[in-house]
Amino acid sequence: MTEKIPRAAIAVYLLLALALAVQVLVPDAQRQAAADAGAFLGVLVLLAILFTAGLVFQKKDARAVTDIVTVIAVILVLWEILLGKLSLLDPLLFPGPAQVFQVFVSDWQLMLYGAVGSLGIMATGYILALALAIPLGLYIGWRRRLYDVAYPIAKAVSPIPPTVYLPYAIVLLPTFAASSVFLIFIGAFWPILVGTIYGVFAVDHRIINSARTLGLSDHQMVRRILLPGAMPSIFSGAMISLIMAFISITVAEMIAATSGLGWYIEYNHQFANYDKVIAGMILIALVVIGVMFIFDRIQRHCLRWQQAE
C-alpha cells in the first residue's frame, strides 16, 4: 500500500486495540465473569483481520467499510466497558460480550445444527414458492383473462400474515418441518407472484412488439422475453419474500420446534440464559447477512444488463 492509511482506519484499529487491552487488563465485574474470554478476544482479532482485508480488497468502498467497522467497534467497546466491566445494568439480563461470545464456543454444535436445520426448511419452502409463483405469475401477466381472475384474489390474500396458517399447518401436516415448509411457502408465494405479474406489465410493449415480429411461440415469448423482462420486479418481490421467510421460520420455531435458531433463543429464554439468547440473536443476524449477501450477488448477476448505465 503506497497510499497513506486514512485517519479513520487508524481510529478503528485503536478502538479494537482498546477493547482488547481492556478485556485483558481490567477484571470482569463480579457477576459478569466469563469462564473464558478467549472467544471475545478472538472476535476482536477476527474483526481487525476482516477490516484489513476489506481495506485491501475493497478499495473502492474503503470508506464505507471503515464506517461500518467503526460502528461495530464502538458498540463492542461500549458493551464491554459499560456492561462487562462496570455492570451498569442487571447482569442477568444484560451479559457482557465475553460471556456472550463464549457461548459460540461452548454451544457451537447445537447452534450449527440449528442454523443448518432452519436454513434447510427455509430453502425448501422458498424454492418451492419461486418454482411455482414465477411461472404462474408470467402466464397470469400475459393472459388478460387469467389476470382478471387471479389478481383480485392475490390482492386479497397476500396481506394475510403467513403465521395465521400455523395452527392448521401444525394439525394437518405430519411433522414440524413439513408445516414450517408450508408456512414459508405461503408467506413467500404472494410477494413473488405479485412481483412477477407487475414485472410482466412493466415490460415495454415496444419490446414485446419487437419480439412478436420474430414470430416467437407463446412458450418462447414467456421464457426468453417476459421472464428476463420481468426479472427486476421478480427480484424485488423475492426480496420481500426472503424477509417474510426469515420471520416465518423464526416465529414457527419459537412456537413449535425442537431445534433451529428460533427454538434456541426461546429454549434458553425459558432457562433465563440470556447470554445464550443474545448469542442466538447474533447468530441469526449473521445468517441473515450471509443469505442476503448471496441473494444480492445472484441478483447482480441476473440483472447485469441493467447496471450498465
Place this chain on the structure above:
Amino acid sequence: MDDSGTLLSRIAQLLHYKSIFPQLQSPNYIRAICPELPFREVTILATITLDNLSMQYGNNGSRYTALSNVNLTISEGNFISLIGPSGCGKSTIIDIVSGLKTPTTGSVLIDKEPVSGPGTDRGTVFQDYSLFPWMTAFENICFAIEHTGGSHTKTEIEKQAEEYLNLVGLKKFRNAYPNTLSGGMRQRVSIARMFSMNPKVFLMDEPFGALDSLNRIYMQDLLLNLWTEGERHKTVLFVTHDVDEALLLSDKIAVMTPSPGKIKEVIDVPFSRPRCRKSLGATAEYLTLKSHLLSVLYCEMLGEIEQQAQNFRGLA
C-alpha cells in the same frame, strides 16, 4: 466510476467515427471493413402490395380513422419511403405489414400471399426498442437468426452473427448490453440483426428518428451501402419524416397526409445508384424535387395554420 465509464465509451465512439468517416466517400467502404461479405447464394425478393387498407380505432361512438383506402405496390427490390407529418398513419402501415396490427378492411400481400400475423419473412427495425436489453449485441443477433426457421447449427449462427456485427463496425461491442451502447450503435445492431435474418422484405419505422444529425448521416450512408452492396436490393418499406433522408435513400416516395391517413401522391426519385450525398444535394433536380415534396407535405398544414389564424382574428 460511472463518469469514467461513459467518458471511455464516448472516446471509443469518437475514435470509431474518425476511423470510418473518411471512407464514407467510397461506395465500397464496406468491403474495406469486412472483405468477406456474407453474401447469400439465394437472395429472396418479394413484392409488397397494400390493397385498399383502412384502419379504424375505437367503438361506434367515437371512431377515429387512422388509415383510409391506402393502395400501394412496392415491387421487388424497390426502396420506398413513406413520408408525412406525425399522425398520418405511416407507423400504422408498418405495424400492419409486420403483422402486429390487423387492418379494419383491406389486406397486405407479400408475393400474393396475405399477411395474417408476424413472421420472420419480414425484418423490422423500429425507432428504438428493437433490441432486447437483457441480451448482448451478439446474443440479440443470434436470437433473431435462430428464429428465422432455417436449419442452422449453432456455430453457423454464431459465425453469421459475428459477420454482421463486423459489417456494422461493432466487432468490439460484441458482448455489450444495449444499455451500454449509444443510440446510434443500438440502431446499427438492429440493422445488423435485420440483415442477418435474411427476410423477404425490410420494414423500417423511423429507424434514425432518435439520432443526432451526425449519427443520422452516418447511419443513412451505412444503410444505403449495405443495401446496395450487401443484399442485392431487398424490397424496403421505410418510414421517415425527413425529406432529405427520403430523397437520398428511396426509389419512390409516398407522401401521406393526416386525418384520415391516406397517400396523397407517389413520387419517383430518378437519381442513379450508387448515390453520393455530396453530389446529389447540389443538383438542380434534387432541389426541385425537394421543394415539390415540401410543398405537398405542408400545403395542407399551411392551410390549417391560416385557418386557425383567421379564427383567432375573428375572435379578437
